[in-house]
Amino acid sequence: MRGCIHKIASGAKQSFPSDHAALPPTPAQRAADLDNIVAEQRNVGLIIMQFKDVRPEPFTKEIRCDRCGRVALLGDAEFEEMVCIDSRAGYGSVFGDGNDLLVDLCQHCFKDVLGPWLRVSGPGDRQVQLDNMLSRFDPERHGGEFPGTADAGPQAETAPERH
């Protein structure tokens, strides 16, 4: 299965003013504008080859929980804690090869439905885990490979040698 589970990032997208819906310039107007810009740049001794512009982008402003119907608005704490799954089923999937899987759950439903299986850890736990793994790394023994579970603890001495 390919895909990702992600939380909505705060402030990832910005809103744009509602009066931004003016008609885009015609190709002729755009070409004339670019000619004017190039002429202005030449007058001040600059020649630019890339022309920057801004454009509005879509953004998520509201998420409704698929399970309980809770509505979370952009800027709310509940919005930041929504769990959105957007995944594509692969070959052999029980959902059918190539089908899209989508669900938006509030944090409360996420905990209610998956609570017993969720692995919740503190903010620094992953770093401690990574530091422990890295401390077992021996470049002479591992030859540049990252240590595996066989390298951890006393069972490492009885583990078969890998070639």
Ligand SMILES: [Zn+2]
């Ligand atoms: Zn919910």
